[in-house]
Amino acid sequence: MNKRYKRTKKRKLNRRRVGLVFIIIILIITACIYNSVKPKEQTAETIAYSGPTKINKCIVIDAGHGGEEEPGCIFGNVLEKNIDLQIAKKLQEKLSQEYTQVIMTRTEDVNVYLNERARIANRNNADIFVSIHQNALEDDTVTNGIETWYNPEKDTVSKILAENIQENVISATDAEDLGTKESTGLIVITKTEMASCLIETGFLSSTKERQKLVTDTYQDKIVEGIYNGIKAYFEEIESPNDNTNTIAGNNV
Numbered sequence: 001m002n003k004r005y006k007r008t009k010k011r012k013l014n015r016r017r018v019g020l021v022f023i024i025i026i027l028i029i030t031a032c033i034y035n036s037v038k039p040k041e042q043t044a045e046t047i048a049y050s051g052p053t054k055i056n057k058c059i060v061i062d063a064g065h066g067g068e069e070e071p072g073c074i075f076g077n078v079l080e081k082n083i084d085l086q087i088a089k090k091l092q093e094k095l096s097q098e099y100t101q102v103i104m105t106r107t108e109d110v111n112v113y114l115n116e117r118a119r120i121a122n123r124n125n126a127d128i129f130v131s132i133h134q135n136a137l138e139d140d141t142v143t144n145g146i147e148t149w150y151n152p153e154k155d156t157v158s159k160i161l162a163e164n165i166q167e168n169v170i171s172a173t174d175a176e177d178l179g180t181k182e183s184t185g186l187i188v189i190t191k192t193e194m195a196s197c198l199i200e201t202g203f204l205s206s207t208k209e210r211q212k213l214v215t216d217t218y219q220d221k222i223v224e225g226i227y228n229g230i231k232a233y234f235e236e237i238e239s240p241n242d243n244t245n246t247i248a249g250n251n252v
């Protein structure tokens, strides 16, 4: 074995070692990449925590009035804009647990123009629009109850929405039932391009009803009723057994 032959053999051995190390490194890298990209197996635990699937609907809640210039009706220290917003926020919280998108036209004490309220709903391609207000009468501290307004000329589904909400709010609150009412002059329920209604959840001019309307307990009952009404509305218009309503729903 001469010197030259020895050197060549040594070089060959070194090359083999380098090659082996290189292959091992490649294998390690491949294993790491595979582990990082392979989908994680879904354990029973992750399934249990995934929560219920929300219903794919967009609901716009409109708290009436707002800001210094638009307080709505005022009785003592009770301002309509505040009651409207309190109820709207509670409703948003409850609906958000069930539906994918619940949008408020205002969340603070600010004035939003009526046309803009309708535009918010139209821009978001909402399924329904519900406006919340309080009623009042001059020189009358007795008249009380709940009524829901809709525009009969706009579509055929707003009436169904108004009726479902009115019926469920009355059963949740036990308030005087003033029924559903028609109007073609209310901007928010006219300019919105989907099923819409405006609910007057009580009379601030009524001493008795005003005292109830400022409480969380009574507001929760109103919210429960509107929530149930919305649920009943979707069930009614999407019922496969009722072709008339399904067609009406598509026309909105």
Ligand SMILES: [Zn+2]
Residues within 6 Å of the ligand: 064, 065, 072, 073, 080, 133, 134
């Ligand atoms: Zn109002």
